[in-house]
Amino acid sequence: DAMVIQNPRYQVTQFGKPVTLSCSQTLNHNVMYWYQQKSSQAPKLLFHYYDKDFNNEADTPDNFQSRRPNTSFCFLDIRSPGLGDAAMYLCATEGLSSYNEQFFGPGTRLTVL
Amino acid sequence: GDSVTQMEGPVTLSEEAFLTINCTYTATGYPSLFWYVQYPGEGLQLLLKATKADDKGSNKGFEATYRKETTSFHLEKGSVQVSDSAVYFCALSGSARQLTFGSGTQLTVLP
Numbered sequence: 001d002a003m004v005i006q007n008p009r010y011q012v013t014q015f016g017k018p019v020t021l022s023c024s025q026t027l028n029h030n031v032m033y034w035y036q037q038k039s040s041q042a043p044k045l046l047f048h049y050y051d052k053d054f055n056n057e058a059d060t061p062d063n064f065q066s067r068r069p070n071t072s073f074c075f076l077d078i079r080s081p082g083l084g085d086a087a088m089y090l091c092a093t094e095g096l097s098s099y100n101e102q103f104f105g106p107g108t109r110l111t112v113l
Numbered sequence: 114g115d116s117v118t119q120m121e122g123p124v125t126l127s128e129e130a131f132l133t134i135n136c137t138y139t140a141t142g143y144p145s146l147f148w149y150v151q152y153p154g155e156g157l158q159l160l161l162k163a164t165k166a167d168d169k170g171s172n173k174g175f176e177a178t179y180r181k182e183t184t185s186f187h188l189e190k191g192s193v194q195v196s197d198s199a200v201y202f203c204a205l206s207g208s209a210r211q212l213t214f215g216s217g218t219q220l221t222v223l224p
Contacts, residue, residue, distance in 0.1 A: 042216055043157070043212075090157065094210070100145045100206030101206075102206075104157040105156050106155055107155065
């Protein structure tokens, strides 16, 4: 089945220790999104790619970076995680002909010790 | 800018009760409207969608109708089950092609 895969599902890191989260998709969608979701809140968009064109939300902290080496893969790098970065991180994709429907991965739960 | 206002939770119902979760929106143009469901510890799953006025989205017994005159997209189900317990998000996608979410409604269904 075509899908969006996120690895790992659970990630534990230490305060200030860089961490990378990964997302892959078999849908061949042009657009990929990264969201941060804190407990009992709606997902908050961090950035998105339209193909290789990177778009950063204005309030996304500089601590968060992203890479998209090819259509299938996208990475979220947190350079120096703080306690406030503990959250669920969601990856989503969108095809140009899907009426703006986004397909979400299962998420990575990040814990910062 | 675009916004979605969603009924505050939590909502607790008995099995087989009728469910309504209200959702209203503000957007320019003709947005697409969505309901996503999130089970504990999981990502978001699309429940249903509607892309133009008067469209009715339906899935798994859930329904919602795109009402442009009232800018609403209320979610309904005639008879809820324990397995429907989850968080439900109303969302829209407007001219910017990005999702704007409501705040989410936690639904708990008791046996």
